[in-house]
Amino acid sequence: MLWTYTKTASFYLLVAVIVFVSVFPFYYAILTSFKSGTALFEINYLPTHFTLDNYIAVLTTGVFVRNLGNSILVATSVVVLALFLAVTAAFALARVSFRGRGLLLMTILAVSMFPQIAVLAGLFELVRAFGLFNTPFALIFSYTIFTLPFTVWVLTTFMRDLPVEIEEAAIVDGASPWVIISKVFMPLMWPALVTTGLLAFIAAWNEFLFALTFTSSNQTRTVPVAIALLSGASQYEIPWGRIMAASVIVTVPLVVLVLIFQRKIVQGLTAGGVKG
Amino acid sequence: MASTQSTIRIVPTGHAKRARSELMRQRLRAAGWFLVPMLVALAIVAGWPLLRTIYFSFTNASLTNLYGAELIGFKNYLNWTVLKSGRVIWSGLLADPVWWNAVWNTVRFSVISVTLETILGTVVALVLNAEFKGRGIVRAAILIPWAIPTIVSARMWGWMLNDQFGIINDVLLMFGLIDHKIAWTASSDTAMIAVLIVDVWKTTPFMALLILAGLQMVPRDIYEAAAIDGVHPVKTFWRVTLPLVRPALMVAVIFRLLDAMRIFDLIYVLTPNSSQTKTISVLARENLIDFDKFAYGSAQSTMLFLIIALMTILYIWLGKVRFDGGDR
Secondary structure (H helix, E strand, O other): OHHHHHHHHHHHHHHHHHHHHHHHHHHHHHHHHOOOHHHHHOOOOOOOOOOOHHHHHHHHOOOHHHHHHHHHHHHHHHHHHHHHHHHHHHHHHHHOOOOOHHHHHHHHHHHHHOOHHHHHHHHHHHHHHOOOOOOHHHHHHHHHHHHHHHHHHHHHHHHHOOOHHHHHHHHHOOOOHHHHHHHHHHHHHHHHHHHHHHHHHHHHHHOOHHHHHHOOOHHHOOHHHHHHHOOOOOOOOOOHHHHHHHHHHHHHHHHHHHHHOHHHHHHHHHHHHOOO | OHHHHOOOOOOOOHHHHHHHHHHHHHHHHHHHHHHHHHHHHHHHHHHHHHHHHHHHOOEOOEOOEOOOOOEOHHHHOOEEEEOOOOOEEEEOHHHOHHHHHHHHHHHHHHHHHHHHHHHHHHHHHHHHHOOOOOHHHHHHHHHHHHHOOHHHHHHHHHHHOOOOOOHHHHHHHHOOOOOOOOOOOOOOOOHHHHHHHHHHHHHHHHHHHHHHHHHHOOOHHHHHHHHHOOOOHHHHHHHHHHHHHHHHHHHHHHHHHHHHHOOOHHHHHHOOOOOOOOOHHHHHHHHHHHOOOHHHHHHHHHHHHHHHHHHHHHHHHHHOOOOOOOOO
């Protein structure tokens, strides 16, 4: 009896530790973002101060709002582009049997394994040659390298599981492959599209290396780079309050989205991973 | 698996033969057209830049002089000059201690972080696989570190690990685990530990979810059978659960390992300029962009690509992974 109680208690203790460790850093960032002045340098575990100074400073001084706009523009365009290219490709890869299909899928998976740094030099040259340097288009263009293989891969797994009878019925009715995709499969694909789109959006929203390299002015930066480079008057005066406020601003929408779509996201992640 | 029936098999039999093969041809043609845009896009953003990077690694290109570069063979990789005195001076990547330091950091970081993430991820996955009240809350909670952008987590932890005002030092002092404040990110002894802490915190959820997916494929009756036979739960884990989830576990580990090998953003932001944590990606970008040694940086990038490619090929070869879902 006692043993059972100890077992249950230690299990719930483990659960509590997992939840605490997962949530605490973000909680602490929120706590810090509401402090300013000397309060910032007192260590508190519970909320003691409340001021919006940091948020006001981040949103009114500097170009952070502009950076937010850049991030939204880049991430949205990347998602639309990737999904558009991936849906048709996934149909071909999932529903049509042709020679070399396995090899092709393997190549696509291999591209998603590319270390970004390996293409940095070549992309840098391309971006400059196309005259895209220091514009959002440089990022929309270059982010395709990690969003496209991923969306193709996940959508292929999803499409494979759609029942073959639906497609057969459509073929009997004389539907062309394009009609099958747009009229028959698309309505069934919405959940998958939302999931992959969301995952691609998060990837693009968080990307750092390309954003750091292909943009060079404050106005064209995306949010991660802006937060990484946010600094005070001197090197030793890091504006922690404002950094935390900016961090909270860019993270809250993501956390909310993730929590709303958590089931879908877990499915999407595992489709991209386990089935590989 | 469902995928074995997902493609329509057109078996040409009897009088319908001609019509069906026409249909098949139409499908194949359509498939070709559907694939072309994606393949062209990938060729432009991945294939061509990769070839250019490799090309640059054999030249003396610099940021300001990309096109006037000359081919210099393997000199960026390894080169030697014989002095009058007969002494041989080696130069190039393979003779550069800074490069080997970065390789060591990358390997050290990848192996330790992936090991810790696998162990902790398995623990979290086992917890989530149990049925208890509030499971949904735990799953939501562990998604939070995953959802937070890497740069933001680097900054958040940078603040928590701050030497003067950081909460981590405060807690450790309070429990008497340390006797003075530690400059986690700046000190050369602890910089790597700081990076590992943040990476493990951020990535364990992903591991846990992948392992959980594997666990959920294990039929429940196997556990019941083991319990009826009076097998101890720990033994059940090692003898039943682990062998069954091993395929899923291996895929998760290799994905993470390849991802860890290319780490850049966390280290760039959390411990800038620390030689203890500088990985290949960080070093290569420094040479490419900041130091104006474009060709040398390209050589380092190419080496990282080769290392990762080799690992992938080895894995596919050893693991005999099938990529098309099994209907060839």
